[in-house]
Amino acid sequence: MTQATPETTVSTPEAPPRACPAFNPRHFRRQLQLDALARWIVALAIIAFVIFSQAAMALSMWASILLAAAVLVLWMRLTTVSARAWLNLRELTPLLEEQPQEGESRLAENLRLWPLHRPVRLLLYHRLAMVRHRQSRFGETSAICATLLSQRMGTAERVRPHLLLLMIESRLIENDLWGAYLGLVQLHRMPQTLVESLQHLAMQTRYEIAAGYHHLTLERIAHKLAMVELMPAPQCGAMHVLFAVAAEHRGQRDLASWLHQRAQLLCEPEQYQALLNGESFLRVPGLVTATGGI
Amino acid sequence: MTATPRDNTAFTPPTARQVADFLERHTLRGGWRWITLLPFVLLGLVAILLFASFGPLANLLPLVLVILILAGSSWRLRWMRALEARAVRVQELTMTRHYPQALRHAWRLLPDLRSQNEWHARTVIAMAHCLDRCGAFEAAIAAYDFLIQRLPQDHPGAVHLNIQRAMAQLLTDRLADADDALRRMRGSADAHPGTPISAGLRLAQLAQQVRTNHFIEAVQQPGDLVQELRPLGVDAGFGYALMALAHHRVVPDGSERPPDQPTVDDAVQWWRRATLLLPPSALMARFEELGQFADLPVAAMPWPEAL
Numbered sequence A: 001m002t003q004a005t006p007e008t009t010v011s012t013p014e015a016p017p018r019a020c021p022a023f024n025p026r027h028f029r030r031q032l033q034l035d036a037l038a039r040w041i042v043a044l045a046i047i048a049f050v051i052f053s054q055a056a057m058a059l060s061m062w063a064s065i066l067l068a069a070a071v072l073v074l075w076m077r078l079t080t081v082s083a084r085a086w087l088n089l090r091e092l093t094p095l096l097e098e099q100p101q102e103g104e105s106r107l108a109e110n111l112r113l114w115p116l117h118r119p120v121r122l123l124l125y126h127r128l129a130m131v132r133h134r135q136s137r138f139g140e141t142s143a144i145c146a147t148l149l150s151q152r153m154g155t156a157e158r159v160r161p162h163l164l165l166l167m168i169e170s171r172l173i174e175n176d177l178w179g180a181y182l183g184l185v186q187l188h189r190m191p192q193t194l195v196e197s198l199q200h201l202a203m204q205t206r207y208e209i210a211a212g213y214h215h216l217t218l219e220r221i222a223h224k225l226a227m228v229e230l231m232p233a234p235q236c237g238a239m240h241v242l243f244a245v246a247a248e249h250r251g252q253r254d255l256a257s258w259l260h261q262r263a264q265l266l267c268e269p270e271q272y273q274a275l276l277n278g279e280s281f282l283r284v285p286g287l288v289t290a291t292g293g294i
Numbered sequence B: 001m002t003a004t005p006r007d008n009t010a011f012t013p014p015t016a017r018q019v020a021d022f023l024e025r026h027t028l029r030g031g032w033r034w035i036t037l038l039p040f041v042l043l044g045l046v047a048i049l050l051f052a053s054f055g056p057l058a059n060l061l062p063l064v065l066v067i068l069i070l071a072g073s074s075w076r077l078r079w080m081r082a083l084e085a086r087a088v089r090v091q092e093l094t095m096t097r098h099y100p101q102a103l104r105h106a107w108r109l110l111p112d113l114r115s116q117n118e119w120h121a122r123t124v125i126a127m128a129h130c131l132d133r134c135g136a137f138e139a140a141i142a143a144y145d146f147l148i149q150r151l152p153q154d155h156p157g158a159v160h161l162n163i164q165r166a167m168a169q170l171l172t173d174r175l176a177d178a179d180d181a182l183r184r185m186r187g188s189a190d191a192h193p194g195t196p197i198s199a200g201l202r203l204a205q206l207a208q209q210v211r212t213n214h215f216i217e218a219v220q221q222p223g224d225l226v227q228e229l230r231p232l233g234v235d236a237g238f239g240y241a242l243m244a245l246a247h248h249r250v251v252p253d254g255s256e257r258p259p260d261q262p263t264v265d266d267a268v269q270w271w272r273r274a275t276l277l278l279p280p281s282a283l284m285a286r287f288e289e290l291g292q293f294a295d296l297p298v299a300a301m302p303w304p305e306a307l
Helices: A025-059 A061-098 A100-111 A118-134 A138-149 A154-173 A177-188 A194-211 A221-228 A233-249 A253-266 A269-277 B016-025 B033-051 B058-095 B099-113 B117-133 B137-149 B156-171 B175-190 B196-211 B215-220 B225-250 B264-277 B280-286 B288-295
Strands: none
Touching (some): A025 A061, A025 A118, A025 A138, A061 A118, A100 A118, A138 A154, A154 A177, A154 A194, A177 A194, A194 A221, A233 A253, A233 A269, A233 B225, A253 A269, A253 B225, A253 B264, B016 B099, B016 B137, B033 B058, B058 B099, B058 B117, B099 B117, B117 B137, B117 B156, B137 B156, B156 B175, B156 B196, B175 B196, B196 B215, B196 B225, B215 B225, B225 B264, B225 B288, B264 B280, B280 B288
């Protein structure tokens, strides 16, 4: 009778997920310069090849073919790396929501890729700003956003409002009202989608409450309430609390009471209590985390 | 549908048959593979032309082809962005409750979205929602059917759409179909507690109990209704209004009173909650049986003068 021997299985421990390094604006700019350098080299190689291909053909056919192959490899390298990063970007957003650690590890891998097209690099850093925002590293979020916003964004231009929203929220949480105001001014000048407008309204209200401009918060309140009702319930409830605070400051007790009653139906009791206690007075979680289909 | 109505007053929702035919005619056909491959084919042609000499004019051909490839890619990108912008517009009109306009835009847009999987689905969802909110429930059910058939059964989106369809079936008195759908969805919705999916199911169950005159069951259903409907936001008001109606129906007849003895005050309290979130006109437009509250001395929650 043969005795079954236990199988010797070698379990390979999974590598711990790597975190993205702290943001360094100088490193970021160097990466952009290196990307640009790669693009220029490829572009010059293609132009030179087109111009001199006939002459090279006359000299030696094999040299000419080798030259063509070299140019093709360079071009493929530039394109495929960017294409891979671009495809990863689409998967990253849900991954960062569902498995933040794994998502950050994947993001770190993508940030190390070279060479990348400029918009792809900028979008990867946009995702890094979202990660840092989620991790409550607001100083770093603000720095990333400010650095990206100072760049020419090209086809990544459509994330500019979202970057501004992330920056404004980070600055509001850090009590940098002047910085938040500057962000809001920029945001006002920008075309926005409906989702971005809702987030803009939330930031604007939080800024006004923090800066004591309660009368501004109550301007066009009916329109603002109609907008707020389009938000998910927790955010909608939180906005009601902010409006109620403004109404209390302006002595509009009926309105304040009505808004508080609505907020109690819309917010979880713990969230409502936390908002009343001022624990999360300036911080309504999740308002700016969605990318709005970016 | 009056194919593409020019304004809201001229708007007539399409019939279920029209919607089903339209969606079948403009179903997804997948991307054109040759369009993706075309730049590579042209690049190959450029390489061949570079090594072949057909004369001085032919030497310019590679450059012309490179320019054509770049121009074509740029045009395609801009075309896709324009489509995306139009699809976003449909979503935004739907969100802001401009249902006839959203429907008109979606009707025009859908034929162009046949190769855009994600936006096609989103636009059909918007159409279904608009039809539902315009009161064209049969047409909405046709759109929901189209979507549900194309999604895996346990996909959260499919569960949500099934619940929406069940609600539309309830509102058209297709009670057996709705009952069947709600039974099937119970397990799937339990996998998403505290989300609009589970809240939507709870609202549909409540609507079913009211439509089938099971008022005592509605009143006695365990659980905290406010907590369960909270993810719906202000739409939770529909559930509170139905609960007010259930209490109101149970209270007058002493023989039907359940052991926990709901009182008129309970009905008043639920109605006040409902009208705190939504105006009575909106509630009655969605559920016509709520119209009886208009004749009763049950006060709606007054809205502040500042509004």
